Amino acid sequence: MSYPFLKGHGTENDFVVLPDPDESVHGDLDPDRVRALCDRRSGIGADGVLRAVRRDDGWFMDYRNADGSISEMCGNGIRVFARYLHERQGEDFPMRIQTRDGVKVLTNDGDQLTADMGAPVVLGATEVSVGHLSWAARHVSMGNPHAVAFVDDLADAGSLLEAPGHDPAVYPEGVNVEFVVRRGTHHVAMRVHERGAGETRSCGTGACAVAVATALADDAPRGTTYRVDVPGGTLHVVWTDDDRVLMTGPAELVAEGTTDL
Template sequence: MPEPYAFLKGHGTENDFVLLPDHDGTVHGDLSADRVRALCDRRAGIGGDGVLRVVRREGRWFMDYRNADGSIAEMCGNGIRVFARYLLEAGLVDPTAPIEVDTRDGLKVVRVDGDQITADLGTPRVLGDTVVGVGATSWPAQHVDMGNPHAVAFVDSLDPHGPVGPLLDPPSRDPERFPDGVNVEFVVRRGERHVAMRVHERGSGETRSCGTGACAVMVAAALADDARPSGSDVAYRVDVPGGTLTVTWTTDDRVLLTGPAVIVARGTTAL
């Protein structure tokens, strides 16, 4: 068992993470999958949908994100806002300036306005039609890449007792298109430019929110509504079980994710 080390716990719309400050990269090194699983265990560990290791790399803050099962992920929209909140509260960045965070999907820029944090997640890639299923029921879906893969399916109901179910197991998907798995979002419409979603995240299971998933959902909804930005930005409200996110698709083809992010605990662990 390792020597005790510092951790923090934070969440963005109840998508929760264990944060590991490792600024010079000497505390954790190449974080093992076993360590990540132990930290994220909700009964025997701290509990979380993933781990955010905070490390300084080549002069930039780097978000080393791992899913709850220990697998490496390219990007995390809620996680990067929690990451930025930590940097601010730790006094590691200028609170009046945009925050640059390096990720496996490249450099992202984050801006803070009170309790709301906006992350520029870049240009979406719409990669065509696919199909996802739960049990014997399947739905057409849109493949949208936000630095990580998503399949967005519009359904009649998000009721956990209905066809979508509790999402305990990964929904079925096209294995050729998604050989390494995919994040699957089920979506219903609530009103004009207002949708709600549930998500099964690759490597974490059903979560209370998914930031890149909300962005993928917004892009799919805007395309279905013939509302691609032209002349002005387009914004949608996306309700998730853990709260509400705002996603804006800009005229210069960027997707901005806005929502809260909070640090809720600090301590030490020897997991």
């Protein structure tokens, strides 16, 4: 069976978008097919797959990691998803998108899209490691789990081809690990290893977790905007007075076609 696809990215965190309004693709979207689509040599190439499903009460974003596993949420992905709905399905902003982590509201200001990612859940201290190095980390949930570690140099995390070590009792289903350095006042940079995808050029939920952890470390007042630099660009994140995390960044559609992968 062949079916249409689009390719998009948010700060170079890239995705295959599969329009599936009538759920005709769902039965074929097993982990093997997701891995084939995301393969960067024999497939289209992506960090994950966004399946666009129309329901009676709106659109649902079915997100799959590059390894075929299901994820609760994807911050860069939901901006790409909103860009697709606006440009190809005629949906207007503000836009409500259903996810496995509840409904997210998207707004736009020119090329920049803002996603209300909801309330963060700040949990306890934990630890992550790469090789013989280990760091204290903050456990933050943005619908999916994150471990945020402040380091002296982003190079200390190595290549991140392998998942950083973590406590399986704290993260039984794996974890996204962010390594963070300070660049200035309310300005940080990060690298990330995403569970199910490896090191990626950006992670939207990770940037949100980093902003929350940094605001707590700084004792910053709510409403403070943090600039988070990722290898693929820049995101801006605000933890609001009413306990919402707002993430702003670009989203682009760069290709479309038909595939039988």
